[in-house]
Amino acid sequence: MSNVVPIKKLKEVVGEVAFDELVKQLPGTNVYIPKNFNEEYHDRKKRNKYIRADYIAGMEIPDLMEKYSLSKATIYKIIENR
Incomplete structure (x- = not known):
């Protein structure tokens, strides 16, 4: 199973406004979200x-x-x- 999350799913999780801000702030960037963030x-x-x-x-x-x-x-x- 791939660990790549479809953009649609990311948009659902963070919301439209936050997603748009991510696109503005981090264009072309790969984002890694650790399983156990500390x-x-x-x-x-x-x-x-x-x-x-x-x-x-x-x-x-x-x-x-x-x-x-x-x-x-x-x-x-x-x-x-x-």
């Missing part, structure tokens, strides 16, 4: 820095997974990519 950790570089710091401070992998809503594989990739 305002505090939306910047990946900053989030990854926090994850590494927490890991170095002794936080266990399962705790990191829960705190950041990420899979074990993703946590390992982040802490191994210094």
Whole structure:
């Protein structure tokens, strides 16, 4: 199944006025909407820095997974990519 949302569906969800504003503000831009959006950790570089710091401070992998809503594989990739 494709993760591309038809424009018609996007317009239904956000409304006509908000959709028109998106078109004006972000023409030609691809927009990714994460499954588990977290305002505090939306910047990946900053989030990854926090994850590494927490890991170095002794936080266990399962705790990191829960705190950041990420899979074990993703946590390992982040802490191994210094």
